[in-house]
Amino acid sequence: GGAGWWTAVGLACGLGLLAKYAMFYWLLSALGYVLLARTERRHLRPLLAAAGIALLVYSPNFWWNWQNGFVSYVHVRDNAGMSEPLFHLTAFLEFFGSQFAVFGPLFFAGLVIAAASPRALAEPPTRLLASFALPVLAMMLAVSFLSRAQPNWAAPAFVSATILVVAWALSHGWRKLIIFSMALHLVVVALLFTGRETLAAIGIELPAKYDALGRLRGWRALGSIVSGELAANPGLTLFTDDREMLAALVYYVRPHPFDAVKWKLKSGLAKDQWDLTNDLSKHFGENFLLVAEHQLISEMQPSFAAIDPLHSIVIPLGPGASRAYRLYIAHDFRGYQWDRP
Template sequence: MRYFFVLLCIVLGLTAYRAGVVLTNGLPLYVDEAQYWFWAQNLAWGYYSKPPMIAAVIAATTAVCGDAEPCVRAGSLIFYPLSTFILFFLTRRLFDEKTAFIAGLIFITLPAVGLSSLLISTDVLLFFFWTLALFAFVRVLNSAAWLDWILLGVALGLGLLTKYTMGIFFLSAAVYLLLSGRWQVFISLRAWVAVLIAAVIFSPNGWWNWQHDFPTVQHTAEISHLEQAGLHWRSLAEFFGGQFGVFGLVFFPVLLSLFLRFQRLQQLPQAGLLLSFSLPFLLIISLQALLGTANANWAAPSYVAATVLVAAGLVRWQQQRLLILGLMVNIALFMGLYHYQSLAHGLGVELTAKNDLYKRMRGWDEIGQQYLALQANYPQALPLAEERSVMSELTYYARPAGLNIVSWNPEHQLRHHYDLVTSLTGRVGQEFLFVSTGRLPAEMADYFEATEQVGELRAAIYADYQLVYPVYRLQNFKGLNPQ
């Protein structure tokens, strides 16, 4: 276990360093993180845009250490190391301890893992459950033990409660079983028990979606933009370019070379298994990018098997220099992201809206305090907003009493989670403070007896970038059918 002990020390040291960065960088929560925190205050089996696992994890971490930003993000510092250790044991089972050690090193230093370690996102948990499911799958291929099948079913079910793209695991497994001639697995009782376990674990989210007219499915379709006609080559190119940032400027070309040099790839044991659990996912999201749009991180789980594949190839063909170069480039990338502001200052580069990678996260803590000061003048007023970003950030940084923020949605649209869980119904006579992104909509005055601008929330981030939100006092709501 010498290799595992060395990996353990490296991962724990790197995690402690990342924890230090999270504790000291002072970055406010990004809009998605603030929204996930809001979800965690009202645990349910589903939410407008995601299944419930991310909210459950945030609820657990904040229950331990409070609601400060580092506690909201603590899940990343827990689950990425766990994913690395599972990947080590998976790779050791397929190859040897040296390859497993290298796979663990590559994974924990991936640019995507490095950046995501400072935030909390569904990718953190999806990586974990995908890796755990692949580990269990490899075990059942060799042992067929009941416990391994049960572990596979649990990992798949929890993965589906994290992100629906976990479903691609079933496709990858089917591809491998077909190509390897393991037909008997398709009629195995134990395999179907694992599928049943996954279905039972996932079923509460399915029931939640049924009760709410499948908002998560609707949202997934909307962000994919598959309704757009034609082929979107620019979108595909952007997605493809983004994979260099996800897997690394060195390791992604190495992976592509392995895909393209198929005859050489066949020399690697377990190449078929690793291809089945990396290439289909990457191709599916690439097709989605071509037909609509796809973010670079949407194919992230493909890099679990891809990491093992690259590690095995580098060991097999003794490419130590390439390995060291890839690790150094990846470490330099995520360290540059961690200390972006300090590096810019040291190099004499003035941060602006054009070059600050974190600009969309800045200023919301200040905006929240300004809103609280304004709210004190109108204690009976409820916060009202229309934009998801405003509602998410205000809910976290202003913490209105009972988190009682209301979405302005007189036409009963379903645009975000706040439309789903808040309502203007039954609020006749209510006073609101409307936090707007600009002028008060002209039609809004018809719903209230009086409207007036009472303030402005403003955070000057840079000379060329600031947050500005006018605040309007809306008195005596007339109801959804004003006369």
């Protein structure tokens, strides 16, 4: 394409990087394809120019990270567990197996077979698609072996992999297999979202450990209880010891407690959005409704005039599972103990 298209590529990549660092996969895959495919090397200079535009668009984020201890990169590193002991064969096998669920059993099996067959990737279009799928998948497999990787981290690979696998299957006359695979995906999605309720309607209780949506359940009930406590204790600010719980409560509590705060485990770099935008240190002298999930009260007590227990909450999630919380009123925040002179 002309300069206009390459400029658009650079802008799109830059915006993608601002949204998600995984956009780097696309740049690396494109660069690898252009370098390895001799007939495509004519695109190297405009691709590098587009990459320069992308980095320019991304540069404010880099500058902000520079000024804040590269907190975003530290968060990515911590998620990947790169600071922990390396080499985990079990984690690698679990991640590899999970891709049959993420991409679909037939599609992922087809991708593995196609990747192992030189003839399947002989044509330029298939090599192009493979260049944007296989390197990303290989990187995530390597990460899963070195530390850990979540099943969805390889999802960017499956954009081009879907086209690649479908084209490969059609070239073998397996149209019905594609239709069957898509139908299977739709059935699985329907079961994920309605399976528990469908079984309950016929008198069968699905054990919580088999509930794929178990992590999403119970938050509305907890939010309702916390809403009542905040209404009964006006003047208190919502306060939790867990960022995921706080994110859920900000959504489910009514009215939405956008001023909610979270306990920071130790001084130093901010670890999440709450530490960046509404640090507890900004609320000196205030009182809070504490929803506690972890055993951190002894650590918190020196930072408050008093922490009075209210009651416990147990949220059932289905047969064999529940979440337990403890409510407190935390009086007169005096600042983090480790921040005092």
